[in-house]
Amino acid sequence: MPVRAYDTRSREKRELGTLVEGEVGIYVCGITPYSPSHIGHARQAIAFDIIVRWLRKRGYRVNYITNFTDIDDKIIDAANKEGVGFLEVADRHIEEYFEVMDAMNVQRADAYPRVTETIPEIIDMVTTLIDRGHAYVGDDGVYFEIDTAPEKFGQLTGQTLEMVRAGAGGRVADTGSGKRDHRDFALWKLAKRGEPSWDSPWGSGRPGWHIECSAMSLSHLGEAFDIHGGGSDLMFPHHEAEIFQSECCLGHEPVVQFWMHNGMINVDGEKMSKSLGNFWTIRDAFGKVDPLELRYAMINAPYRQPVEFNSIMLEDACMHQRRLVAAFSEGLSRFGSSDWSASKELSATAERLSTGMDDDFNTRVAIVEVQSVVRNLRGLLDSNEPDEGVSAVVGWLSEFAGRVLGLLPDEGSIAASLKKEESARSEIAECVEALLSKREDARESKDWGSADSIRDELSTMGVVVEDGPEGPTWRLG
RNA sequence: GCACGAGUGGCAGAGCAGCUAUGCAAUGGACUGCAGAUCCAUGUACCCGGGUGCAAAUCCCGGCUCGUGCUCCA
Structure with missing residues (x-):
């Protein structure tokens, strides 16, 4: 059965026909490392981790790229406050990002390009956009001119030029002073005194917010690729800006076949944000639950739905995940793991799980199947005469709860923790x-x-x- | 205001035309001195109003409510 995925641009779920048979190029907008990673980053990383795992299971050779925006206003602010270089701030938070993601079984991407290592490619792209008449040099930087490709406006959000014009209100005045139209966006920002900067044909400065992703996806995945992902809050303006830049620069469309967006995290019914005081870093969450319990919580809803984050859902996730690990560990240590494919029942369960995953990566359906397998396993383990059937169930869990969903600790650490418990x-x-x-x-x-x-x-x-x-x-x- | 999405049982949360979702909680039972753990069984749903179907949580139209986006954000 083919994998189907939802594309934000066409607003439909359709079969994943890739540009090159059997291969998938996927680019996901990563983080700006100016503060410790929060649970929204976890949700995004885990969502795409599972998408990539499933594509690989389905036999695709996947090239998964996700970036770090390691130069940006907030990083500069943080560095100035601490009196250190901006790269020190970025590096520290990138290191922290990998630590927490590793703990949650997020597999590493194939490459993590950084803006500061992509400056020549960015300059090339901006140059091309100017040459083709899509960009102009203003007083304080280079801007993309929306009016040169108005038909590309609202590709992801359905908004029209007029709507955004009307909605802009008093904000027009305080946007970049060199803009001809407030909807134009910066490609290159000239440096103010003391800011980190790179030389360019337009003066020393740094890239605008959006161009980096166009440049990095182009240099890693080429002029057209299969999937571009990110949080749904990036649809506008960031991803629409990318559509303008990439398509106008390369002169063809679409550059991206599928735009995929993960839902946000809501805390008590509202989007998590620092200003509302309902903000959780990943380490805050680790103070309440184990990393894999948090992972469970993040995939308990399909990736496009918002995740409701509160104490009830956390307890719920915690309980289910512990049940799973406890049953799996006991089964593994007592009976070992074996091939499950001879079991009709396990095959049927695997089939239902796979159908769910093929249908836009529905992890919730997958979890339902895992839950019922865990329930059966529990029953077998507690019955008086558990038999070899247990090892097949363990094998099934190892494959689906483990390799596909990433919910199981590796067998070495399960053995270690059993040993530790045994000695205690x-x-x-x-x-x-x-x-x-x-x-x-x-x-x-x-x-x-x-x-x-x-x-x-x-x-x-x-x-x-x-x-x-x-x-x-x-x-x- | 405009755009996008969502409204399902006590709770979390799938399904998206016909066939038990699942889990937690609840109730009854098995096992127990009690408790716990486990197992078995049971009940309670589909925002409102129209429409199309033999058949509608599921499709269409109209409401209402909520969330997100329109500014940096995963």
């Missing part, structure tokens, strides 16, 4: 067994008071006692 267990085992046997004596003589107080005592040691048909068992809570 064995340290106190003797003491616990002694207390338990005292408790059994009390239970034998129906002295429930003593039995319960021993259980309370164990509970303060962090030991949870569970009475079963074959006597009591205990675990660390």
Whole structure:
């Protein structure tokens, strides 16, 4: 079954016919590293991580590019405040970005181009746009002239030139002073005193906000490529600006076959933002839940839907993810993992999951299937005679919950944490067994008071006692 | 105002024409001295008003409500 994807530009879901058979070039707008990464970055990175994982599973050779905007007003501000160079600020936050993304099982992209390493390509592109009459040099920089390609306006958002003209109101005055029209946008900004800058034919300065992505996607993926992604808040003006730049520079359209946009994160029903005080960095979230629990929370809705972020959803994600990892770890350590394809039931589940993923990467459908497999596994493990069937279920989870959704820790760290738990267990085992046997004596003589107080005592040691048909068992809570 | 999207059971959240979503919570049961864990079973839905279909959460039209975008933002 072919993969279908939703394209924002045509507003339809359609089959992913790639430019080169069996290959996918995908560019996703990355972060501006001026502050610690927030959960919106996590959502975006995880959404496209899963899209890329699925495409690879479907046999595509994927070239996945995502950038760092390592020069920008906010980075300059942060650097000035700290009294350090702008690259130091950028590098520090890029390093932090990789740390948190690695923790959430986000696989690395094939390349992470940076603006500061793409300056010559950007200058070339701006030069071409001027030569072709799409851009002009103003007092304080070079601008793209919207009126040279008005038909390209509103490609992603459906807005018209008039609407934005009308909506601009009093803002016109304070936009770049060298603009002929307030809807024009900067390609090159001339440096003010003390700002980082690069030489160019128009004077020293730095790239405008939008041109970097056009230049980086062009140099890594060529004059036409399959997928361009990013957060839905980038549709206007950033991605529409890219359409203007790339298509006018290259002289053909479309440059991008599919525009894909992930939904935002809402906190208590509103978009997360610093000014509302409902802002979470990824590390804030790590203080509440484990990295993979956060990952689970992020893929619990299809990538285009907004994710509601609040304590209820976090607890929910936490519980489900723990159930999954607990059942998987137990199954793996007791029975190992084996091929599942002989199982009719597991094949049917895999089929439903795949149909969901093929239909615009519906992770929610995938999670439903994972949940029911976990439920079955739990039942098998707790039954009196679990059999070899367990290892096939473990194999299935390893493939879909693990490699496709990225929800499972790698088997090495599962083994390590089981070992750690085992040694913690064995340290106190003797003491616990002694207390338990005292408790059994009390239970034998129906002295429930003593039995319960021993259980309370164990509970303060962090030991949870569970009475079963074959006597009591205990675990660390 | 304009654009885009969404409104589903106590909660989270799929489905997008016919066939149990799923999970949590709830209720009943099994197992238990009790508790816990686990399992089995059960109930409660599709914003409102029209329309098209043999059949509509699902398509069409009209409302209402909410979110996002129109300014830096993943």
